[in-house]
Amino acid sequence: MEIDKGLIGGSTVLLLLSLLEESDLYGYEIIRRLEQRSDNTFKFREGTLYPVLHKLENKGYVKSYLSKGDTGKERKYYKITNHGKKQLAEEKEKWERFSLSVNKVIGGGIHAFS
Amino acid sequence: MLSPKSEVFLNEVLSYVKFTFDRNDIRKELEGHISDKIEYYMELGSEPEEAEQLSVQDMGDAREIGIELNKQHNPVLGWIWRITGIIAALLILLFLFVIAMSMGSFFQKDLSKETPKADILYQIDIKEQIRIDDRIIRFTKVIMEESGELSIFYTYHNAGLLGGSWSLGYIGEILDDQGNKYVAMSGQQQGGIITKGMLTIPDFSRDADTLIISYDSYNRKYRIEIPLEAGETDEQN
């Protein structure tokens, strides 16, 4: 199954911040990791990542810096800020509450029919 | 490095970004991404041209990306940022320039060192400090020359960091304990945060044993009495 997915949307913030919490990454790396972790379920429209990254930067959740990685190519890396870490914790909590209630509804439905 | 295909894509994305100063950075970032992706496809065995085609395709819709990027690169904010940045930079330069100019006064030649040693009959170091309004005046030294020329050295500065740089025209009347009043003197001042000044009286009485500086003008007053050595030498003789 392949789902065509644009990255401009609410839940992306959670995904990106949790990736960046592990290490500083540049755009292309972020896409690769997202694909790997979703077992290539998502076929990203990769360019849409950048407006989101720039938005995170404007909000102060991440900051960027230029650096030459192991390949010697200069790339723009993103690094999570303290503010971003706080935001991530909040988003995670929201997400957990959301999935919990979704599960309840689904579970409840099953229960009702049983 | 990249062929017209990616160029067309990048140009279209950037055409939506109204704040032109950010275009270059965005272009570099997206270019980097596309070329990484091309490498990836070529490692999988694609021909360069095909790899590029696929890579650009993977980026998505140039219009959508451009419009969203433009939202994050608000031109109004961008311009305010640039203009305030330029003004701030200019002010910092001006500020440093003023500081540097004022620092100059700390390294200025000491006026009292200009009198040749041989001409000095005696000199007295004094530490008198007075304040009128926001100005602090320190009298530092008196030099009496063989010729009878007496020089008074002083510095002044403003109390606090904020204060106009007004020069001080007048430090008071110069008198002595014999009742003499001195006029027609020469003086000089060199400025900065701390201004150094010197006042010279050509023919100071040799009998006087106290120099008096008396300021009384527009309800501001001070009086400083400086004991001189002249009186003592007279007694010894």
Place this chain on the structure above:
Amino acid sequence: MSRTKKIIRNIFIITILSFFITSWLGLSLTPLAAHKKSERGIHYGPSEVVHIEDYKNSKFILGKYDKWVSCNTVNRVLLFFWAAGSQPIGFENEKGKALCYTWLYSNSIFKAYGIINDKNIKKIEVTLTNGKILTQTEFYDDMFLLIYDKEDGKDTYFDSIRGYDAENKMIFEGR
């Protein structure tokens, strides 16, 4: 740092530094602040402001301080600021005289000002060297100010001053 933060930082720097720089340059935001600063800087005053006369980019400020009267000038500079012009210090009012006055001529503007001690004086007339007569009948408290801007391009100086009573009889003359 996000752009908004950078803007805030820039504005902060601009505010602090302009505060320092303008005060070092002796600039003030209001004419009265410039006036006060110039008096303090020259160790005179603070005077009680009797009248402020607008004149082009300047303000002439008539003031009294203890036994002195003055007519300070402050000028508008760099659009937003006011800086001291000249003559913050005035002259001593000799109460025994019916009228004390002075005049000055600078930057092609002639000014005569003074204080009226004799309450019978109801009109002041100043004659200039070019024959022109300046008159004032409404005084500021007991002070007067007459201004003349040279029109023909020739420098004009003070010739004489006269004070008249209510019946238009000359009761004071000075040259």
